[in-house]
Amino acid sequence: MGAPLSFKIEARAGEARAGRLVTPHGTVHTPAFMPVATYGTVRGVSGADLRALGAEIVLANTYHLDERPGAEVIAAAGGLHGFTAWRGPWLTDSGGFQVTSLAQRAQVAEHGVTFHSALDGQRRTLTPERAVAIQEALGADIAMALDECLPADPSEGERMREAMERSLRWAERCRRVHSRPDQALFGIVQGGTQPALRRSSAQQTAAQGFDGYAHGGLGLGETLEQRDALLALTHACLPEDRPRYLMGLGRPEDLVRGVARGVDLFDCVVPTRHGRHGVLFTSEGQLRVKHRCFERDFRPPDPHCDCVVCTQHSRSYLRHLLRSGEALGARLASLHNLRFYLRTLERVREAISVGTFRALHDEVITSSRVRLG
Amino acid sequence: MGAPLSFKIEARAGEARAGRLVTPHGTVHTPAFMPVATYGTVRGVSGADLRALGAEIVLANTYHLDERPGAEVIAAAGGLHGFTAWRGPWLTDSGGFQVTSLAQRAQVAEHGVTFHSALDGQRRTLTPERAVAIQEALGADIAMALDECLPADPSEGERMREAMERSLRWAERCRRVHSRPDQALFGIVQGGTQPALRRSSAQQTAAQGFDGYAHGGLGLGETLEQRDALLALTHACLPEDRPRYLMGLGRPEDLVRGVARGVDLFDCVVPTRHGRHGVLFTSEGQLRVKHRCFERDFRPPDPHCDCVVCTQHSRSYLRHLLRSGEALGARLASLHNLRFYLRTLERVREAISVGTFRALHDEVITSSRVRLG
Numbered sequence: 244m245g246a247p248l249s250f251k252i253e254a255r256a257g258e259a260r261a262g263r264l265v266t267p268h269g270t271v272h273t274p275a276f277m278p279v280a281t282y283g284t285v286r287g288v289s290g291a292d293l294r295a296l297g298a299e300i301v302l303a304n305t306y307h308l309d310e311r312p313g314a315e316v317i318a319a320a321g322g323l324h325g326f327t328a329w330r331g332p333w334l335t336d337s338g339g340f341q342v343t344s345l346a347q348r349a350q351v352a353e354h355g356v357t358f359h360s361a362l363d364g365q366r367r368t369l370t371p372e373r374a375v376a377i378q379e380a381l382g383a384d385i386a387m388a389l390d391e392c393l394p395a396d397p398s399e400g401e402r403m404r405e406a407m408e409r410s411l412r413w414a415e416r417c418r419r420v421h422s423r424p425d426q427a428l429f430g431i432v433q434g435g436t437q438p439a440l441r442r443s444s445a446q447q448t449a450a451q452g453f454d455g456y457a458h459g460g461l462g463l464g465e466t467l468e469q470r471d472a473l474l475a476l477t478h479a480c481l482p483e484d485r486p487r488y489l490m491g492l493g494r495p496e497d498l499v500r501g502v503a504r505g506v507d508l509f510d511c512v513v514p515t516r517h518g519r520h521g522v523l524f525t526s527e528g529q530l531r532v533k534h535r536c537f538e539r540d541f542r543p544p545d546p547h548c549d550c551v552v553c554t555q556h557s558r559s560y561l562r563h564l565l566r567s568g569e570a571l572g573a574r575l576a577s578l579h580n581l582r583f584y585l586r587t588l589e590r591v592r593e594a595i596s597v598g599t600f601r602a603l604h605d606e607v608i609t610s611s612r613v614r615l616g
Numbered sequence: 617m618g619a620p621l622s623f624k625i626e627a628r629a630g631e632a633r634a635g636r637l638v639t640p641h642g643t644v645h646t647p648a649f650m651p652v653a654t655y656g657t658v659r660g661v662s663g664a665d666l667r668a669l670g671a672e673i674v675l676a677n678t679y680h681l682d683e684r685p686g687a688e689v690i691a692a693a694g695g696l697h698g699f700t701a702w703r704g705p706w707l708t709d710s711g712g713f714q715v716t717s718l719a720q721r722a723q724v725a726e727h728g729v730t731f732h733s734a735l736d737g738q739r740r741t742l743t744p745e746r747a748v749a750i751q752e753a754l755g756a757d758i759a760m761a762l763d764e765c766l767p768a769d770p771s772e773g774e775r776m777r778e779a780m781e782r783s784l785r786w787a788e789r790c791r792r793v794h795s796r797p798d799q800a801l802f803g804i805v806q807g808g809t810q811p812a813l814r815r816s817s818a819q820q821t822a823a824q825g826f827d828g829y830a831h832g833g834l835g836l837g838e839t840l841e842q843r844d845a846l847l848a849l850t851h852a853c854l855p856e857d858r859p860r861y862l863m864g865l866g867r868p869e870d871l872v873r874g875v876a877r878g879v880d881l882f883d884c885v886v887p888t889r890h891g892r893h894g895v896l897f898t899s900e901g902q903l904r905v906k907h908r909c910f911e912r913d914f915r916p917p918d919p920h921c922d923c924v925v926c927t928q929h930s931r932s933y934l935r936h937l938l939r940s941g942e943a944l945g946a947r948l949a950s951l952h953n954l955r956f957y958l959r960t961l962e963r964v965r966e967a968i969s970v971g972t973f974r975a976l977h978d979e980v981i982t983s984s985r986v987r988l989g
Contacts, residue, residue, distance in 0.1 A: 282937075282940045283933075284937060284942050284944045286942065286943055286944070287943035289924075289947075290928065291924065291928065311936065311940055312939075312940075316911060316912060316936070319912050320912075320932060326930075539692050541692075541698070551662075555662075555663065556701055557693065557699075559685070559689065559693060560701075563656065563699075566684070566685075567684055569655055569657050569659065569660075570659055570946060570947065571657045571658075571659070571661065571662060575662070
């Protein structure tokens with residue numbers, strides 16, 4: 244495997260690490276949060292917005308983009324970097340998460356996953372080889388191996404082992420066909436909440452050898468303490484000098500807990516999805532801005548925030564927009580929440596460097612449990 | 617009546633005029649287009665966006681804002697300039713247009729209009745006095761007299777005369793109670809498509825004396841030629857040195873035709889509404905960007921446009937966003953269309969000054985009739 248990525252750890256605080264991930268399309272300072280652009284756009288947010296917010300890498304979904312507009316259209320545009328207005332680093336997931344999120348429309352067999360599309364009624368089979376081919380066409384800086392992602396369910400011990408072992412076989416098939424020298428390929432550790440399965444998955448995935456490693460299937464039912472322990476035991480089996488990515492998580496609390504166990508990359512739809520529903524993450528807690536109590540509250544959503552929303556708009560105005568179903572409300576709430584997430588990780592990186600990470604970790608957890616409104 | 621506005625005509629081309637309207641919150645170069653912010657926001661577009669697009673004045677709807685969030689909330693924020701992030705000049709309509717647009721929910725009597733709200737089931741009566749009180753609370757730079765706006769319908773001759781005469785009585789009641797010295801009040805000429813009614817309305821409205829004058833009830837069924845003639849005969853009855861506003865119109869062609877007859881102000885939801893539906897106004901014609909033929913068209917929507925959309929996004933990407941129901945698609949299309957309208961009027965002003973208005977007028981009409989896709 245080539246070296247499309249370089250990763251350098253520059254500071255540590257316990258297991259937490261601050262580093263620099265250099266990709267073909269730019270440098271990502273880690274720990275980093277990746278906004279989610281399911282269909283090649285973060286809901287309501289443009290490439291220029293993402294740059295202004297301080298994003299350094301963005302995630303897109305292989306499965307959804309292959310449905311619409313189709314990988315060939317994006318390839319014809321020169322890949323995601325040419326098709327969209329985000330020219331910086333991209334990561335594409337493999338479609339493995341859709342085994343869970345579209346479970347009722349997906350059938351898993353050894354050769355791959357067959358989806359019955361809700362969009363056009365067509366059957367689409369995602370094999371490891373096809374997942375790689377699509378991702379090479381999309382041209383992301385980082386591609387993910389196809390995995391069979393199952394939600395944590397202690398009753399499904401044997402089923403979980405099967406999915407974990409199949410994910411290993413699929414990972415190997417992905418590795419074998421992956422050929423773009425300017426694209427990294429990450430493996431994904433599975434195994435649900437069973438420590439033995441997860442350890443085995445981590446050891447074998449590491450032995451296969453990838454540019455980076457991800458935790459799959461977490462945030463789907465385990466407790467915070469279970470997750471902390473699983474992250475720690477997995478990291479003990481992974482090469483220290485490769486980036487680690489906790490897929491699909493989460494709330495600000497999940498991020499700082501993950502960082503404390505050594506995670507370098509995160510992605511989640513929470514900031515944009517919660518934003519659309521009127522939940523704003525602030526330094527003072529979660530603000531449910533549609534609540535009546537904000538009707539005449541003309542303060543900014545977060546008085547300590549530097550974003551374009553907080554410097555120009557009030558809680559009262561945001562409440563009005565969101566209650567009126569105005570698209571600007573969802574947009575402004577998403578912009579604020581993304582800036583809150585990105586700024587939290589900026590603060591995390593700084594705190595790791597100067598030795599104050601533990602205090603910041605506790606502050607984020609405490610404030611993220613407060614509910615306003 | 618005080619003089620909250622100063623208006624100076626700086627260049628002419630036939631009946632067309634280019635001028636400068638100075639309001640308490642800034643200068644508007646005329647002829648000007650006012651983006652429509654029904655609920656205090658142009659759909660999907662922020663105050664900062666409007667400034668970047670080159671907007672100089674924005675319109676909001678008295679009736680809708682009084683329903684939600686309520687005039688008192690906006691007054692408590694310091695009016696529209698404090699509540700929203702658009703700090704420049706505002707114009708508020710009076711609610712008279714809702715007599716037509718919400719006809720099935722409105723009952724007109726001499727004292728005012730009673731609306732049966734679709735939002736909360738409540739009855740709200742808009743009298744001339746209340747329309748002024750709400751607009752004074754909203755604090756716009758320009759308020760409109762309450763009128764009874766009917767669509768052009770030649771069969772309703774007597775009904776149209778009644779509405780026109782009632783509008784005159786309501787205008788006088790508005791004038792009598794209007795008291796904010798920092799807010800202009802415009803009268804509205806009605807009378808449908810009947811030249812005699814419209815002339816009579818214009819003469820009597822002018823005799824009452826307003827800071828500016830509007831054409832109401834047009835764009836609701838008359839032919840282009842009828843409208844041109846009605847504008848010309850109305851302008852002959854209005855004071856030359858006061859701004860003239862053609863309410864609710866329209867397409868680019870409607871704008872340049874109105875300018876040619878001496879109109880100074882326009883507003884319309886067409887650029888944003890058409891944008892949301894995937895219709896882009898370009899220098900080459902109306903681009904129906906959702907059409908299949910743009911699937912792999914990686915050119916900008918309008919190669920001659922200077923907007924943030926055209927400099928960073930392709931037809932193919934916009935098509936994908938709009939077909940996927942992504943909010944960013946509606947936003948980008950709205951931003952482009954608004955810039956197209958605002959730039960068209962920038963070009964109109966320049967052309968009036970340098971003597972090339974007739975050529976530009978013809979160019980806009982010709983290109984706006986072309987359909988792409």
